[in-house]
Amino acid sequence: MPEPPPQPQPQPNEPEGAVAGTGMGGGMDLAASEASTLEPASHGPDGPAGSAATGAPGPQDRPRSLWSDAWRDLRRNPVFLLSALVICFLVLIAVWPSLIAPGNPLRCDLARAQDGPRPGHPFGYDGQGCDVYTRTVHGARASVTVGVCATAGVAVLGSVLGALAGYFGGVWDAVLSRVTDIFFAIPVVLGGLVLLSVVTSNTVWPVVGFIVLLGWPQISRIARGAVITAKQHDYVQAARALGASDTRILLRHIAPNAVAPVIVVATIALGTYIALEATLSYLGVGLKPPSVSWGIDISAASPYVRNAPHALLWPAGALAITVLAFIMLGDAVRDALDPKLR
Amino acid sequence: MGRYIARRLLQMIPVFVGATLLIFLMVNVMGDPIAGLCGERACDTATAAQLKREFGLDKPLWQQYATYMGNVFTGDFGTAFNGQPVTELMATAFPVTIRLTLVAIVFEVVIGITLGVVTGLRRGRPVDTAVLLGTLVVISVPTFVTGLLLQLLLGVKWDWIRPSVPPEATLDELIVPGLVLASVSLAYVTRLTRTSIAENRRADYVRTAVAKGLPRRRVVVRHLLRNSLIPVVTFIGTDIGALMGGAIVTERIFNIHGVGYQLYQGILRQNTQTVVGFVTVLVLVFLVANLLVDLLYAVLDPRIRYA
Numbered sequence: 001m002p003e004p005p006p007q008p009q010p011q012p013n014e015p016e017g018a019v020a021g022t023g024m025g026g027g028m029d030l031a032a033s034e035a036s037t038l039e040p041a042s043h044g045p046d047g048p049a050g051s052a053a054t055g056a057p058g059p060q061d062r063p064r065s066l067w068s069d070a071w072r073d074l075r076r077n078p079v080f081l082l083s084a085l086v087i088c089f090l091v092l093i094a095v096w097p098s099l100i101a102p103g104n105p106l107r108c109d110l111a112r113a114q115d116g117p118r119p120g121h122p123f124g125y126d127g128q129g130c131d132v133y134t135r136t137v138h139g140a141r142a143s144v145t146v147g148v149c150a151t152a153g154v155a156v157l158g159s160v161l162g163a164l165a166g167y168f169g170g171v172w173d174a175v176l177s178r179v180t181d182i183f184f185a186i187p188v189v190l191g192g193l194v195l196l197s198v199v200t201s202n203t204v205w206p207v208v209g210f211i212v213l214l215g216w217p218q219i220s221r222i223a224r225g226a227v228i229t230a231k232q233h234d235y236v237q238a239a240r241a242l243g244a245s246d247t248r249i250l251l252r253h254i255a256p257n258a259v260a261p262v263i264v265v266a267t268i269a270l271g272t273y274i275a276l277e278a279t280l281s282y283l284g285v286g287l288k289p290p291s292v293s294w295g296i297d298i299s300a301a302s303p304y305v306r307n308a309p310h311a312l313l314w315p316a317g318a319l320a321i322t323v324l325a326f327i328m329l330g331d332a333v334r335d336a337l338d339p340k341l342r
Numbered sequence: 343m344g345r346y347i348a349r350r351l352l353q354m355i356p357v358f359v360g361a362t363l364l365i366f367l368m369v370n371v372m373g374d375p376i377a378g379l380c381g382e383r384a385c386d387t388a389t390a391a392q393l394k395r396e397f398g399l400d401k402p403l404w405q406q407y408a409t410y411m412g413n414v415f416t417g418d419f420g421t422a423f424n425g426q427p428v429t430e431l432m433a434t435a436f437p438v439t440i441r442l443t444l445v446a447i448v449f450e451v452v453i454g455i456t457l458g459v460v461t462g463l464r465r466g467r468p469v470d471t472a473v474l475l476g477t478l479v480v481i482s483v484p485t486f487v488t489g490l491l492l493q494l495l496l497g498v499k500w501d502w503i504r505p506s507v508p509p510e511a512t513l514d515e516l517i518v519p520g521l522v523l524a525s526v527s528l529a530y531v532t533r534l535t536r537t538s539i540a541e542n543r544r545a546d547y548v549r550t551a552v553a554k555g556l557p558r559r560r561v562v563v564r565h566l567l568r569n570s571l572i573p574v575v576t577f578i579g580t581d582i583g584a585l586m587g588g589a590i591v592t593e594r595i596f597n598i599h600g601v602g603y604q605l606y607q608g609i610l611r612q613n614t615q616t617v618v619g620f621v622t623v624l625v626l627v628f629l630v631a632n633l634l635v636d637l638l639y640a641v642l643d644p645r646i647r648y649a
Contacts, residue, residue, distance in 0.1 A: 178356055178357065178360070179360070181356075181357045181360075182356075182357050182360035182361050182364065185357055185358075185360075185361040185583075185625050185628050185629060186361050186364065186365065186621075186625070187583065187584055187586075187587025187588055187624060187628075188588075189587065189588055189590050189591065190587045190588075190590065190605065190621060190624070191365075191368075193590065193605070193606065193609045194365060194368045194369060194609060194617060194621075195368050197609050197610070197612075198368075271482065275482075275484040278484055278486075279484055279485070279486055279591060282486045282591070283590070283591065283594070283606070285609075298486065298487065298490070302490055302595075305490065305493075305494050305498065306494075306498050309494055312490060312494070313491075316483075316487040316490070316491070319483075319484065319487065320479075320482055320483040320484070320487060323482040323483070323484065324478065324479060324482035324483075327478060327481060327482050328478060331478070
């Protein structure tokens with residue numbers, strides 16, 4: 001058995017200590033801290049795919065990578081399977097909402113405003129007499145689009161900047177650390193209100209752009225830490241001694257070994273971004289009608305909550321299940337990738 | 343210690359300048375600071391030019407920012423569009439939000455740490471699994487949904503609380519809004535404490551304490567908890583700033599006239615002075631809270647020395 005990883009001593013001068021927390025709400029902080037528990041786990045004596053972590057297979061066993069190992073774990077994890085199922089369903093109805101809700105979400109009948117469910121309209125009607133079921137189904141598209149696009153943007157921008165800072169160090173690293181500090185000091189909902197209130201466009205792209213703008217420092221900090229850990233390994237020295245270029249070392253040797261924490265944080269972040277979009281839409285600065293979004297519907301339903309709570313509960317439930325699915329998926333992936341917890 | 347504080351204070355300056363500059367630019371460059379003065383209609387060009395000259399908006403941006411910051415440090419946050427000084431708005435808004443944040447932090451500390459200790463000591467048991475699942479659900483449900491649901495159930499359906507908070511906003515009226523504001527962080531504090539306790543439970547000093555024959559309660563509170571609280575204190579400290587800034591949603595739901603309300607109104611009415619002023623104060627609160635947390639480390643863990 002290898003010795004247990006040393007107890008991490010809190011260092012007041014670490015960038016994490018200087019300005020921690022994200023102001024993004026617990027979910028995002030959760031993601032961040034869980035990724036930082038991932039990092040120390042991967043510099044055990046035998047590297048990230050350490051044999052000790054996999055239950056010490058004998059030397060004659062074919063060495064399994066961290067990924068195949070994680071995948072073996074995930075396939076048997078009911079939480080992962082359930083959340084993956086929910087996410088597949090969500091993506092499906094985001095792409096083809098008419099598959100299960102053939103109606104037009106913008107067709108409303110004021111005569112039926114706030115009515116309860118009736119045959120063919122299982123969720124009832126909202127304050128404007130629109131069919132809540134159709135609107136809830138069609139609302140999935142905005143949420144999934146924002147979540148996926150924002151996460152992709154944040155992950156790419158954050159990991160590129162973070163990896164470069166971690167790998168090259170020096171001035172660039174110091175500048176990046178200060179810039180991330182600045183972004184962490186601005187409360188997210190507040191920044192969203194200020195920035196998006198001046199945007200008049202009615203598409204998801206300003207929201208995506210805003211999330212990328214305020215979200216990348218999170219990932220870049222994680223990526224930077226992971227790259228710094230990975231670049232101290234012997235195989236990097238070996239590659240350098242063999243004359244590999246910086247690009248090759250970064251892409252072929254460091255990236256595969258540093259990507260795990262980024263993936264975990266990105267998955268959990270996807271859920272929180274969906275919640276953030278809904279919050280901004282609820283405050284009236286995210287998506288705006290006639291876009292169909294759960295945040296808009298919840299905002300529109302809240303004045304009628306006394307008479308027609310169903311118009312609030314269905315989109316709210318859909319939103320909660322979506323966010324929950326992504327956070328549980330991230331949680332399961334984290335468990336599978338973090339050998340320390342086994 | 344003194345040198346450490348000095349260095350940290352110096353480090354805070356670029357962050358403070360950067361964050362306020364960012365907000366200043368967002369408001370002044372992307373928005374039109376005088377648009378709000380003419381109401382719903384656009385200002386006619388002569389009035390606009392006159393107003394711009396009057397407020398010094400024709401000067402270069404860096405000069406505007408420098409003038410503004412200079413005024414802020416003499417305690418002059420400018421005047422809101424209704425003629426009220428921004429400091430006056432702050433004087434009415436901040437006490438309410440501070441009370442709300444206080445309630446939220448009390449919830450975080452009391453419920454969060456208790457649940458964390460209970461589950462951390464019983465890792466893998468049913469109570470642990472249940473609480474863990476509960477925290478996941480709380481984290482997943484966005485604050486505005488939790489708030490609206492509680493308002494609907496407690497305020498409208500069961501009539502336990504008043505659905506909206508009167509302007510005085512005394513502590514007992516802020517209990518439910520405080521719980522809503524705290525909910526996500528509460529779940530996070532629970533998880534953090536649980537992980538930390540479960541990790542430290544196997545530490546040598548705990549075994550020593552048990553071997554000495556100390557009562558279990560004393561082992562848990564004096565030895566285990568004190569050592570496990572460091573990450574939790576960090577989180578709660580950084581959360582203060584986030585709670586005060588994030589209260590926008592909670593304050594809107596429960597109609598609390600605090601910082602979030604003023605900010606929301608300021609942003610809707612394009613009331614530049616209010617927005618920039620409040621954000622500047624919030625950024626300061628955030629930075630100071632972070633510094634205090636770092637200094638608290640030394641109290642909790644005497645092994646940490648500041649050079």
